Amino acid sequence: MLIVLFGCNYICSAEPLAGTKRLDWEGDIASRLIDSADAFLLKKIEETLAKNELDQPDRAELARILGVVDKRVAASSHLEVLSKVAESDDFVVHEIRWEAFGDVYGEGLWLAPPNAKESVIVIPDADQTPEEIAGFDDKLPMVYQTAREYAAGGLNVFVPVLINRNLGPHKISNREYLYRPAFELGRHLIGYEIQKVLALVDRLGAELVGIHGHGEGGMLALFSAAIDDRIPKATVSGYSGPDADLWQEPAERNVFGLLKQFDLASLKKMIAPRDLKILAHPPGPQVLIEQKKSRG
Known part of the structure; x- marks a missing residue:
């Protein structure tokens, strides 16, 4: 007992x-x-939210992971008009091509109304041709003929052609077939096609008023506007942006590390305060992915 009391007395009187x-x-x-x-944790949360408001996602990093890394051909290189393919009361349609980077060219259509001074880039889905969205035939409903609508409204319209999803002799889609080797080289099919779009942006300069894409083209329009702030307005249909279901989409949409920094909310932040419209209609393409077969 004495030992216990002594110990208590020592502890209680210790400095x-x-x-x-x-x-x-x-x-x-x-x-x-x-x-x-x-109180401490709430303060830290507020500080983190304030920091995130100030931080901007890195455009250079997005360009890198998408494979937009090769130097484009100088904008002084002009569009090459190959032929006149159609004419209406509202506009003339030319087949064109332009240098993008290295030995890669973009190809597509130019819908040219008389005396047009402003331009828009319209990107179709991979399963749509420039001719179809220009209203050359009745394959597509009017709601998908966005290039024709813009041209009828008096704008120059440039429509790049995309690699399609057709199955080739390799038993996978043409898009996946090009995606696979590009991935091994630190590039991406998405990046190749963005480069073609941005090469048009280089040439159009101040006359560009916006970019409009549907389906695969909507994805390219969204990424292009996030990377390049010279694009004043972006309209996207048939594509709702990258999200947690990305793994269920066609293989050629796979981008390593994309969702770590560049989900839809981040892409919107990169485009703001420029105008971005994501339309619910018309609906996007239905791409069938069969088990044990190509995801493209």
């Missing part, structure tokens, strides 16, 4: 450690500790 003081709280000490922890 506090350097840099500390004796705890003299009264009342419910446990609740006070929890309140202090809550």
Whole structure:
């Protein structure tokens, strides 16, 4: 008993450690500790949210993971008009091509109304041809003929052609077939096609008023506007942006590390304060992915 009392007396009379003081709280000490922890954590959350508001996603990093890394041909290189393919009361349609990067050219149509001074880039889905969205035939409903609508409204319309999803002799889609070797080289099919779009942006300069894409073209329009702030307006249909279901989409949409930094909310932040419209209609393409077969 004497030993216990001696020990208690020694502990109770001991001096506090350097840099500390004796705890003299009264009342419910446990609740006070929890309140202090809550206040600390709430402060840290507020600081993090404020920092995120100031931080902008890295355009250069998005370009890198999409494979938009090769230097494009100088904008002084002009569009090459190959032929006149159609004419209506509202506009003339030319087949064109333009240098993009290296030995890669973009190809497509130019819908040219008389005296047009402003331009828009319209990107079709991979399963749509420039001729179809220009209204050359009745294969597509009017709601998909966006190039014709813009041209009828007096704008120059440039429509690049995309690699299609047709199955080739390799038993996978043409898009997946090109995606696979590009991935091994640190490039991407998405990046190749964005480069063709941005090569048009280089040439159009201040006359460009916007970019409009549907389906696969909507994805390219969204990424292009996020990467390049010279695009004043982006309209996207048939594509709702990258999200957690990306793994269920065609293989050629797979981009390593994309969702870590560049989900739809981040892409919207990169485009703001420029105008971005994501339309619910018309609906996007239905791409059938069969088990044990090509995902493209």
